[in-house]
Amino acid sequence: MRDLCATAVDAAVTAGATYVDARAVxxxxxxxxxxxxxxxGLTDSESEGIGVRVLVGGAWGFACDRRLDAxxxxxxxxxxxxxxxxxGTVSRRALAxxxxxxxxxxxxxxxxxxxxxxxxxxxxxxxxxxALKGADVVLRQAMVRARREHxxxxxxxxxxxxxELIECGGGIDCAAARDGVFQLRSFPSAHVGSSExxxxxxxxxxxxxxxxxxxxxxxxxxxxxxxxPERVTTLVVDGDQAALQVHESVGHPTELxxxxxxxxxxxxTSFLKPGDLGSLRYGSEQMNVTADxxxxxxxxxxxxxxxxxxxxxxxxxxxxxxxxxxxxxETAARIGTGAGGSMRAESWNRMPLVRMTNLxxxxxxxxxxxxxxxxxxxxxxxxxxxxxxxxxxxxxQFGTQIAWEIKKGKLGRMLRDATYTGITPEFWGxxxxxxxxxxxxxxxxxxxxxxxxxxxxxxxxxxxPARFRDVHVGVSA
Amino acid sequence: MTAAEAARAALAAADCEAEAVAHAERSGxxxxxxxxxxxxxxxxxxxxxxxVVDDRRVGVATTNRVDADGLAAVAARAxxxxxxxxxxxxxxxxxxxxxxxxxxxxxxxxxxxxxxxxARLASEAIAAADLPVYGFFTSAVSELAVASxxxxxxxxxxxxxxxxxVAADETGSGYAEATAWQADEIDxxxxxxxxxxxxxxxxxxxxxxxxxxxxxxxxxxxxELLQYFAFDSLGGLGLLEERSYLSGRIGTTVFDEQITLSDxxxxxxxxxxxxxxxxxxxxxxxLVSSGVARGVVWxxxxxxxxxxxxxxxxxxxxxxxxxxxPMATALSLTGGDAExxxxxxxxxxxxxxxxxxxxxxxxxxxxxxxxxxxxxxTFLVRDGKIAGPLVNLRFTVSVPEVLxxxxxxxxxxxxxxxxQFYGPRYVYGARVPALxxxxxxxxxxxxxxxx
Numbered sequence: 021m022r023d024l025c026a027t028a029v030d031a032a033v034t035a036g037a038t039y040v041d042a043r044a045v046x047x048x049x050x051x052x053x054x055x056x057x058x059x060x061g062l063t064d065s066e067s068e069g070i071g072v073r074v075l076v077g078g079a080w081g082f083a084c085d086r087r088l089d090a091x092x093x094x095x096x097x098x099x100x101x102x103x104x105x106x107x108g109t110v111s112r113r114a115l116a117x118x119x120x121x122x123x124x125x126x127x128x129x130x131x132x133x134x135x136x137x138x139x140x141x142x143x144x145x146x147x148x149x150x151a152l153k154g155a156d157v158v159l160r161q162a163m164v165r166a167r168r169e170h171x172x173x174x175x176x177x178x179x180x181x182x183x184e185l186i187e188c189g190g191g192i193d194c195a196a197a198r199d200g201v202f203q204l205r206s207f208p209s210a211h212v213g214s215s216e217x218x219x220x221x222x223x224x225x226x227x228x229x230x231x232x233x234x235x236x237x238x239x240x241x242x243x244x245x246x247x248x249p250e251r252v253t254t255l256v257v258d259g260d261q262a263a264l265q266v267h268e269s270v271g272h273p274t275e276l277x278x279x280x281x282x283x284x285x286x287x288x289t290s291f292l293k294p295g296d297l298g299s300l301r302y303g304s305e306q307m308n309v310t311a312d313x314x315x316x317x318x319x320x321x322x323x324x325x326x327x328x329x330x331x332x333x334x335x336x337x338x339x340x341x342x343x344x345x346x347x348x349x350e351t352a353a354r355i356g357t358g359a360g361g362s363m364r365a366e367s368w369n370r371m372p373l374v375r376m377t378n379l380x381x382x383x384x385x386x387x388x389x390x391x392x393x394x395x396x397x398x399x400x401x402x403x404x405x406x407x408x409x410x411x412x413x414x415x416x417q418f419g420t421q422i423a424w425e426i427k428k429g430k431l432g433r434m435l436r437d438a439t440y441t442g443i444t445p446e447f448w449g450x451x452x453x454x455x456x457x458x459x460x461x462x463x464x465x466x467x468x469x470x471x472x473x474x475x476x477x478x479x480x481x482x483x484x485p486a487r488f489r490d491v492h493v494g495v496s497a
Numbered sequence: 498m499t500a501a502e503a504a505r506a507a508l509a510a511a512d513c514e515a516e517a518v519a520h521a522e523r524s525g526x527x528x529x530x531x532x533x534x535x536x537x538x539x540x541x542x543x544x545x546x547x548x549v550v551d552d553r554r555v556g557v558a559t560t561n562r563v564d565a566d567g568l569a570a571v572a573a574r575a576x577x578x579x580x581x582x583x584x585x586x587x588x589x590x591x592x593x594x595x596x597x598x599x600x601x602x603x604x605x606x607x608x609x610x611x612x613x614x615x616a617r618l619a620s621e622a623i624a625a626a627d628l629p630v631y632g633f634f635t636s637a638v639s640e641l642a643v644a645s646x647x648x649x650x651x652x653x654x655x656x657x658x659x660x661x662x663v664a665a666d667e668t669g670s671g672y673a674e675a676t677a678w679q680a681d682e683i684d685x686x687x688x689x690x691x692x693x694x695x696x697x698x699x700x701x702x703x704x705x706x707x708x709x710x711x712x713x714x715x716x717x718x719x720x721e722l723l724q725y726f727a728f729d730s731l732g733g734l735g736l737l738e739e740r741s742y743l744s745g746r747i748g749t750t751v752f753d754e755q756i757t758l759s760d761x762x763x764x765x766x767x768x769x770x771x772x773x774x775x776x777x778x779x780x781x782x783x784l785v786s787s788g789v790a791r792g793v794v795w796x797x798x799x800x801x802x803x804x805x806x807x808x809x810x811x812x813x814x815x816x817x818x819x820x821x822x823p824m825a826t827a828l829s830l831t832g833g834d835a836e837x838x839x840x841x842x843x844x845x846x847x848x849x850x851x852x853x854x855x856x857x858x859x860x861x862x863x864x865x866x867x868x869x870x871x872x873x874x875t876f877l878v879r880d881g882k883i884a885g886p887l888v889n890l891r892f893t894v895s896v897p898e899v900l901x902x903x904x905x906x907x908x909x910x911x912x913x914x915x916x917q918f919y920g921p922r923y924v925y926g927a928r929v930p931a932l933x934x935x936x937x938x939x940x941x942x943x944x945x946x947x948x
Contacts, residue, residue, distance in 0.1 A: 061817055063557045067559070082538050083539040084539065084541065084542075086541065099612065106612050106613045107620075138577065142581060142583065281531055289948055369540050406868065408891075410856065414943060437860075441941050472633050474917040497861075
């Protein structure tokens with residue numbers, strides 16, 4: 021694969037490209053899903069190819085070829101070069117400097133998930149599936165997945181990197197229905213569970229079958245729970261919901277390509293401006309957010325990003341002040357600070373974009389119970405169910421699968437169909453408590469979309485329960 | 498190698514009870530921002546999904562290595578998956594061959610567009626607007642083929658083209674899009690001009706109080722709202738799992754009598770498709786007729802599980818991507834008697850005019866509740882006229898309520914792209930008119946138009 025990348029880079033440079041990078045990628049993905057005691061899906065997919073990105077003057081070009089041979093490498097390079105020339109661009113495009121180096125990296129793991137038999141994976145799911153049985157349950161679902169991405173990156177700036185990233189995860193969902201009411205509970209997260217980089221040990225740690233009876237009981241109990249009433253009150257969210265709140269209202273708005281408008285036609289832009297760096301008050305003093313592609317187990321963990329920039333931890337929000345953007349080499353050069361390091365491509369057939377890596381809400385102190393103890397009257401919400409945020413990442417609305425009243429520091433009645441809404445900096449300004457390190461968990465999302473053509477990214481968020489005052493909850497149609 | 502050849506070769510490599518689905522894509526997408534191209538992407542791929550059946554045990558494997566070694570390997574992985582799977586008592590068997598309809602959807606001129614052409618057509622959009630533009634032009638030729646040990650052997654080549662433009666500066670933004678299977682039907686310059694004209698009317702936007710409003714929804718907005726409703730409510734799996742709004746409501750009046758909704762994959766004015774991912778012939782499916790719920794779309798698996806005699810309607814999703822079950826991917830809402838959106842504004846008197854929506858989320862599938870925001874062209878309607886611009890608005894609506902009291906629909910129907918081009922290029926869209934509703938629930942205020 022290294023030689024194929026070199027062939028592609030040579031071909032594009034010879035054609036006249038001023039910068040070239042090539043990624044040869046082999047991806048394998050395996051998933052098992054059971055539903056109501058039967059195997060609903062059992063898939064094992066692989067995809068491979070080479071993607072070549074070139075700069076010709078000020079114009080980018082990208083082309084790819086599924087053939088991992090010299091002919092495919094040259095063809096992708098030549099097509100990328102010709103595409104760049106055809107599109108033309110008037111601006112000069114500078115790239116932040118990168119150090120020439122050669123490196124390798126592999127996800128540390130205990131047990132290769134592809135060495136675990138499919139039969140064992142099916143059995144693992146069926147065990148959890150069976151444990152979801154209960155009154156009013158209409159859907160039991162269990163899922164495990166594994167992904168291995170082997171990629172070689174080589175650029176005309178002298179970076180050669182070979183990486184093998186392996187991730188694994190799973191989850192359970194349980195739906196209950198009665199009298200026209202439908203409710204879903206999931207563990208550890210909704211939307212295809214949660215994953216981490218690592219081996220089969222990640223799935224075993226989840227304890228899906230152990231958690232299943234509680235999940236089923238809560239799904240059924242929600243059918244009889246009152247709807248979360250609309251009001252302005254104190255809101256406490258669990259780590260899962262805090263993770264998505266960080267994702268949507270901190271992660272995406274701090275992507276510098278969005279701030280420069282290059283995502284305007286799809287996912288949108290940002291309320292942030294380049295000049296806000298170092299001065300904009302994003303939230304309260306309790307708000308600290310860090311981007312860290314070196315986090316053990318993170319789905320956004322790597323040694324080098326997809327334009328050859330080494331991984332490094334960087335603060336994004338410190339004590340409530342915006343102090344960092346997520347950048348590429350191009351956007352870093354444009355703003356005049358940083359080195360890039362957040363460029364990621366879904367696979368060999370997509371151009372890298374500025375993406376989140378692992379973006380964490382840093383812990384403070386105390387437990388969830390400590391956060392609740394200081395609430396006389398409020399709502400505690402757990403496990404994301406729905407999400408939406410406007411194109412500038414200001415006005416958001418989230419729903420959770422389950423909620424409880426908080427009365428005099430304790431959880432009270434269960435509530436269903438809980439939602440809350442807010443405006444990003446106002447909402448984060450109302451953050452008055454963040455739980456401590458013991459409550460910190462890593463949540464892995466595998467459905468982050470961006471780009472045209474669309475690309476999915478896998479990102480992680482370390483998060484803890486958090487408390488916000490004066491939040492509008494209970495929004496309904 | 499064509500997709501049809503790859504499907505047959507994969508089937509031969511499996512040499513057992515099996516079904517091979519091959520998909521080939523050759524596409525170019527020229528994405529621009531600030532009137533400059535920044536993400537030009539050429540994709541050329543061919544992948545095969547092999548579903549092997551071993552005594553009602555089913556395994557699926559996919560590859561894009563379509564040489565002999567690659568196909569032998571994918572066959573081995575599919576067989577291994579099947580061998581490790583328990584017997585699926587609900588497996589209906591592989592589809593039997595059936596004649597597929599003759600459909601349009603292939604335009605050789607579009608298939609022949611190369612990177613130079615795609616770049617030129619994008620530049621036409623860039624040059625046409627008097628504002629900075631953000632968007633893309635894309636075109637593709639793709640081929641879907643299904644071959645099975647039961648004798649299915651079908652393939653379809655299809656083309657598609659889309660021009661999409663957000664025209665925006667610091668104080669205004671507008672949107673337009675055009676989709677067709679014939680690129681000659683699309684004028685990227687006209688799309689850009691429509692977006693810019695809209696953007697220039699959005700300056701100095703004001704807010705409105707949250708509450709329930711009458712509203713005119715342009716086809717862009719209505720198509721996306723219907724698509725999100727369809728995810729849970731218009732497919733057989735949603736019905737079986739009781740998350741569909743139509744659960745228990747088939748045969749009853751659910752919408753205004755002006756609402757007639759179908760899935761119409763054969764329509765030559767849409768993106769015609771002849772068969773689904775099992776090779777089953779597609780057909781028009783009546784979903785709602787004059788406000789009465791008539792049914793949903795099915796594939797063979799869900800039809801079999803329903804145990805009430807329903808048959809597949811030719812809506813099998815790709816193997817391994819069927820989490821939500823069969824999907825209505827060619828929604829078609831019958832037009833009404835209004836000559837224009839201006840006439841719809843006259844009919845509502847006072848309310849909102851909404852061009853498009855952004856980042857929708859399903860809040861409550863069973864009740865069809867969806868949230869999102871408006872974007873790139875929201876206006877106040879006052880005294881029957883489209884009046885001043887509004888900031889982006891958050892809405893939380895029950896789609897059935899939006900469709901329950903309808904002031905009218907336009908006679909003209911537009912094809913609206915619903916694809917974001919994730920994964921393989923399975924392009925789909927909805928054909929819808931503009932619609933005026935008496936109820937659209939605004940629950941929050943967002944930012945002003947502009948980049």
